[in-house]
Amino acid sequence: xxxxxNGLAKxxxxxxxxxxxxxxxxxxxxxxxxxxxxxxxxDALENLDDVQDVYTTAVIDQ
Numbered sequence: 001x002x003x004x005x006n007g008l009a010k011x012x013x014x015x016x017x018x019x020x021x022x023x024x025x026x027x028x029x030x031x032x033x034x035x036x037x038x039x040x041x042x043d044a045l046e047n048l049d050d051v052q053d054v055y056t057t058a059v060i061d062q
Contacts, residue, residue, distance in 0.1 A: 024057040035060040 005018050030038050038058050045054045 022055075027057050027059050029059045029061055031061045035062055 001018075001020050005015065008015055035058075038056070039060055042054055042056060042058075045051050
C-alpha cells in the first residue's frame, strides 16, 4: 500500500483519498434471534459518540 502511494507521489500524482480496506475471508450467517441481537448490538455501537466505524463479518438473514 505504502509503496504504491509513494510511487504515485513520485510520479506527481496526488491521490484525493488513500485508504486500506480489510475484507473478511469468512462470514457468519446469523438468523432469527441471533440476527436480531447482533443488529441491536451493531446499532448501539454505531450510536456511540466515540465510535467512528463498526465492522462485522456477520451476515444477518432476516
